Amino acid sequence: MSQDRTSKKGKPAGRPRGRPPSKAARQKALQAARDILMREGFGRLTVEAVAARSGVGKPTLYRNWANASELAMAALMAGEVETTEAGDARLETALGGQMRALVRAFATTRGRQIAIALAAADPESEMTKAFRNRVILSSREAGRGTIEAAAARGEIGPVDDIEALLDMIYGPLFYRLLVGHRPLDERFADNVVAIALRALGVGNRP
Amino acid sequence: MSQDRTSKKGKPAGRPRGRPPSKAARQKALQAARDILMREGFGRLTVEAVAARSGVGKPTLYRNWANASELAMAALMAGEVETTEAGDARLETALGGQMRALVRAFATTRGRQIAIALAAADPESEMTKAFRNRVILSSREAGRGTIEAAAARGEIGPVDDIEALLDMIYGPLFYRLLVGHRPLDERFADNVVAIALRALGVGNRP
Amino acid sequence: MSQDRTSKKGKPAGRPRGRPPSKAARQKALQAARDILMREGFGRLTVEAVAARSGVGKPTLYRNWANASELAMAALMAGEVETTEAGDARLETALGGQMRALVRAFATTRGRQIAIALAAADPESEMTKAFRNRVILSSREAGRGTIEAAAARGEIGPVDDIEALLDMIYGPLFYRLLVGHRPLDERFADNVVAIALRALGVGNRP
Amino acid sequence: MSQDRTSKKGKPAGRPRGRPPSKAARQKALQAARDILMREGFGRLTVEAVAARSGVGKPTLYRNWANASELAMAALMAGEVETTEAGDARLETALGGQMRALVRAFATTRGRQIAIALAAADPESEMTKAFRNRVILSSREAGRGTIEAAAARGEIGPVDDIEALLDMIYGPLFYRLLVGHRPLDERFADNVVAIALRALGVGNRP
DNA sequence: ATATAAACGAGACGGTACGTCCCGTCTTTCG
DNA sequence: CGAAAGACGGGACGTACCGTCTCGTTTATAT
Numbered sequence: 033m034s035q036d037r038t039s040k041k042g043k044p045a046g047r048p049r050g051r052p053p054s055k056a057a058r059q060k061a062l063q064a065a066r067d068i069l070m071r072e073g074f075g076r077l078t079v080e081a082v083a084a085r086s087g088v089g090k091p092t093l094y095r096n097w098a099n100a101s102e103l104a105m106a107a108l109m110a111g112e113v114e115t116t117e118a119g120d121a122r123l124e125t126a127l128g129g130q131m132r133a134l135v136r137a138f139a140t141t142r143g144r145q146i147a148i149a150l151a152a153a154d155p156e157s158e159m160t161k162a163f164r165n166r167v168i169l170s171s172r173e174a175g176r177g178t179i180e181a182a183a184a185r186g187e188i189g190p191v192d193d194i195e196a197l198l199d200m201i202y203g204p205l206f207y208r209l210l211v212g213h214r215p216l217d218e219r220f221a222d223n224v225v226a227i228a229l230r231a232l233g234v235g236n237r238p
Numbered sequence: 239m240s241q242d243r244t245s246k247k248g249k250p251a252g253r254p255r256g257r258p259p260s261k262a263a264r265q266k267a268l269q270a271a272r273d274i275l276m277r278e279g280f281g282r283l284t285v286e287a288v289a290a291r292s293g294v295g296k297p298t299l300y301r302n303w304a305n306a307s308e309l310a311m312a313a314l315m316a317g318e319v320e321t322t323e324a325g326d327a328r329l330e331t332a333l334g335g336q337m338r339a340l341v342r343a344f345a346t347t348r349g350r351q352i353a354i355a356l357a358a359a360d361p362e363s364e365m366t367k368a369f370r371n372r373v374i375l376s377s378r379e380a381g382r383g384t385i386e387a388a389a390a391r392g393e394i395g396p397v398d399d400i401e402a403l404l405d406m407i408y409g410p411l412f413y414r415l416l417v418g419h420r421p422l423d424e425r426f427a428d429n430v431v432a433i434a435l436r437a438l439g440v441g442n443r444p
Numbered sequence: 445m446s447q448d449r450t451s452k453k454g455k456p457a458g459r460p461r462g463r464p465p466s467k468a469a470r471q472k473a474l475q476a477a478r479d480i481l482m483r484e485g486f487g488r489l490t491v492e493a494v495a496a497r498s499g500v501g502k503p504t505l506y507r508n509w510a511n512a513s514e515l516a517m518a519a520l521m522a523g524e525v526e527t528t529e530a531g532d533a534r535l536e537t538a539l540g541g542q543m544r545a546l547v548r549a550f551a552t553t554r555g556r557q558i559a560i561a562l563a564a565a566d567p568e569s570e571m572t573k574a575f576r577n578r579v580i581l582s583s584r585e586a587g588r589g590t591i592e593a594a595a596a597r598g599e600i601g602p603v604d605d606i607e608a609l610l611d612m613i614y615g616p617l618f619y620r621l622l623v624g625h626r627p628l629d630e631r632f633a634d635n636v637v638a639i640a641l642r643a644l645g646v647g648n649r650p
Numbered sequence: 651m652s653q654d655r656t657s658k659k660g661k662p663a664g665r666p667r668g669r670p671p672s673k674a675a676r677q678k679a680l681q682a683a684r685d686i687l688m689r690e691g692f693g694r695l696t697v698e699a700v701a702a703r704s705g706v707g708k709p710t711l712y713r714n715w716a717n718a719s720e721l722a723m724a725a726l727m728a729g730e731v732e733t734t735e736a737g738d739a740r741l742e743t744a745l746g747g748q749m750r751a752l753v754r755a756f757a758t759t760r761g762r763q764i765a766i767a768l769a770a771a772d773p774e775s776e777m778t779k780a781f782r783n784r785v786i787l788s789s790r791e792a793g794r795g796t797i798e799a800a801a802a803r804g805e806i807g808p809v810d811d812i813e814a815l816l817d818m819i820y821g822p823l824f825y826r827l828l829v830g831h832r833p834l835d836e837r838f839a840d841n842v843v844a845i846a847l848r849a850l851g852v853g854n855r856p
Numbered sequence: 857a858t859a860t861a862a863a864c865g866a867g868a869c870g871g872t873a874c875g876t877c878c879c880g881t882c883t884t885t886c887g
Numbered sequence: 888c889g890a891a892a893g894a895c896g897g898g899a900c901g902t903a904c905c906g907t908c909t910c911g912t913t914t915a916t917a918t
Contacts, residue, residue: 048884048885048892049886049892049893050883050885050894051882051885051892051894051895052883052884053893053895054883054894054895057896078872078873079874080872080873080874083896087896089895089896089897089898090875090876090896090897090898091875091877091878091894091895092894094875094876095894095895100874147416148357148358151354151358151416152358155418164417164418164419168417168419169419172419195420195429196410196426196429196433197429197433199410199414199420199426200406200407200409200410200430202413203405203409203410203411203413204406204410205409206409206412206416207412210356210357210416211356211370211375212370213378214401220402223401223403224402224406226399227399227402228437230436231433231434231436231437233436255915255916255917256860256861256862256914256915256916257861257864257913257915258863258914258915259862259863260864263864284903284905286903286904286905287904289865293865295865295866295867296905296907297864297906297907297908300906301863301864306905466889490878491878491879495892499891500890500891501890501891501892501893502880502881502891502892503880503889503891503892504889506880506881507889507890511880559769559828560769562828562829563765563766563770563828564769564770567830576829576830576831581829581831584831605845607838607841608838608841608842608845609841611821611822611825611826611832611842612821612842613818614825615817615818615821615823615825615826616814616817616822618825618828618829619820619822619825620817620821623782623786623787623824624773625782625787626817632814635813635814635815636817638811639814640818640849642849642851643845643848643849667865667910667911667912668866668909668911669866669908669909670867670868671867672868675869696898697900697901698898698900701871705870706869706870707869707870707872708901708902709869709871709901709903710868710870712901713868717900718900
């Protein structure tokens with residue numbers, strides 16, 4: 033009959049009416065998806081396989097996620113939040129630490145699965161946007177905070193083209209992840225940060 | 239590899255015996271693949287669809303490409319060569335020109351299809367490697383040539399961490415393509431080049 | 445199953461405690477089932493569809509009927525009772541009248557739905573037996589009464605193989621309904637009765 | 651057998667063009683369907699189950715039959731032909747023999763499956779019509795031949811309402827099959843034939 | 857000219873996964 | 888405490904493509 037799930041009535045509206053969605057089912061599905069992603073890769077993460085491994089019914093999966101790639105993103109997102117503090121450390125220390133952590137986090141199977149999932153997803157879906165913001169762009173935003181804090185306290189001058197600069201710091205990580213032409217290691221992290229700092233006028237050659 | 243073939247006359251290496259593979263079939267298939275990629279996207283580029291649209295039989299497609307994603311890469315590669323000269327122009331001019339051209343070339347549907355194709359492909363296959371080298375990394379190598387030429391003629395000092403620097407120039411393009419958080423435009427191209435030059439010690443702030 | 449479960453005691457207890465079973469719900473469900481049967485056919489009569497159309501909850505439906513085909517039979521049974529009197533009319537008049545009425549009643553969409561419902565039902569269930577007795581066999585029993593009355597008053601001789609004869613009178617109706625090779629009309633009703641009477645020695649050829 | 655897709659052009663027309671349909675696959679599917687029908691009944695004859703048991707792919711099944719009930723009919727039809735001769739035997743002998751054979755053939759699980767399949771099928775489909783003609787109506791037509799032969803050689807007088815008579819001979823069989831109120835046995839067969847003969851004026855009571 | 861052979865198109869094959877429908881059960885809130 | 892609402896695990900549906908495999912046909916070269 034009525035498809036309106038939100039039922040935006042004036043009432044404070046306690047619980048909606050019927051049996052509530054099962055958190056347990058969602059958790060089991062995400063865990064199974066994570067397992068498959070790590071053991072067999074994105075291409076084998078089918079809705080059918082998740083249903084079989086998790087014991088959750090297919091219709092329940094489709095009630096929660098629109099397709100396999102949204103399920104993959106949800107699995108990759110779960111427990112992702114570790115945002116670094118904008119802190120007071122010197123810019124090099126702060127950026128370098130974050131970059132090294134990122135490299136460690138992404139230089140795994142999961143890193144490439146994240147890139148593939150992003151490529152395969154419908155770029156307009158809400159889930160994709162959430163994934164993008166929480167998994168891909170959150171570090172970029174942390175970096176923006178770090179740099180702006182350094183500018184505010186006078187460690188560096190004002191930065192006018194910060195968007196491009198941020199892409200130059202965080203883009204290379206995904207570039208290497210996707211293209212695979214060179215390894216993702218800490219030396220790489222350090223070099224990227226060093227170059228960015230030179231561009232910011234820190235530690236320039238004489 | 240082996241050339242040993244009894245051939246009358248001065249013909250270079252006689253033909254194998256039966257009907258030769260049809261170039262026309264390959265061309266029709268690639269054209270159909272290109273059409274589908276541009277009109278419907280990577281997800282709809284199936285071997286079946288290419289066969290139906292091109293009139294080429296499925297076995298012929300499989301004789302030429304291992305699967306749909308290799309066919310996609312082949313279609314995206316066709317007519318790709320335009321490598322920029324390493325030229326003698328000033329570094330900023332050369333890099334900026336190349337970057338603007340790249341942005342123009344990739345800020346299209348095709349650009350995103352390229353990124354998706356790369357993500358979906360088996361990273362070990364020969365076709366993927368060729369695609370990576372010709373479509374993704376050729377501009378990076380051109381940039382390396384440009385920068386090394388500038389160093390050689392003394393326009394800039396020696397660059398020790400050039401790999402990271404190249405990734406910081408070309409990575410952001412794919413980052414924006416894949417993530418879609420900001421537009422790919424010429425202002426972006428100019429900003430990236432400007433920041434890279436600052437890092438190289440060109441046009442630094444006083 | 446279909447009858448009221450609530451009548452727990454004779455009288456003294458007022459209401460049994462909670463909310464009483466709703467007769468209205470049962471009626472709404474049966475009406476919805478009838479609608480669907482007539483408009484869309486037996487194959488579309490699902491418990492889900494009846495719940496949606498009637499506003500009655502699925503558990504309530506299952507409380508009253510074991511599955512969709514019992515619900516169908518219940519819907520087809522409702523208001524079915526019109527059993528003809530065994531009367532004193534001449535045999536031909538009585539049988540012919542009943543047969544014509546039967547043909548009129550079954551030569552409709554509903555007739556075929558009844559045959560289908562019977563075929564699809566679990567032949568052992570109580571509901572099926574009730575359906576069989578009330579909808580399929582009640583006319584046959586009426587016919588038995590008519591014939592036995594005629595024998596009792598000497599209009600015909602004793603009939604020893606009356607079971608087969610009854611099947612020969614009422615079977616053809618369902619045969620045509622199910623197989624559909626010839627129309628169900630009054631000429632057919634008359635011919636069947638005429639042949640049966642000849643077999644009973646009434647109006648034989650000289 | 652079931653569908654004649656071969657383009658009926660004026661040309662002698664060799665083979666159509668591609669790989670020809672596999673008779674073996676069709677045979678395996680029918681055998682599996684027969685097995686399931688006999689062991690588990692019509693309700694368990696799903697396309698999925700036939701695919702699993704036969705090793706034939708689901709799309710191949712759908713290429714040959716429109717749905718499970720057509721597959722069931724095809725399975726029930728296979729090897730069905732045994733049409734009785736119109737013969738010169740006395741009418742009672744001929745009809746009685748056929749009727750007893752029919753009762754033996756249908757008084758099995760298969761008999762009820764046939765009735766159910768007929769009820770469940772789309773009455774307009776070609777397959778249903780073929781099933782009806784070959785499985786349900788072929789005996790009726792044989793009976794017509796037998797009776798007309800008897801009339802032609804003067805054993806009985808002319809029969810004007812033969813359609814109704816035929817339904818009264820063959821209808822009761824399906825009636826008992828479907829309704830299940832009385833057993834299908836040879837006594838029943840004999841009684842039906844005897845009553846029909848009385849109606850035809852053979853062996854009437856004095 | 858005539859074999860011979862390879863590649864061609866067509867299209868059916870056994871499969872896997874899709875996303876949907878409905879089943880019959882269960883858990884929750886409301887009356 | 889029963890009825891509505893509605894999510895659940897399950898199973899089958901019918902479809903889309905996969906990559907493989909015959910087929911009969913076409914187009915070359917080699918005899």
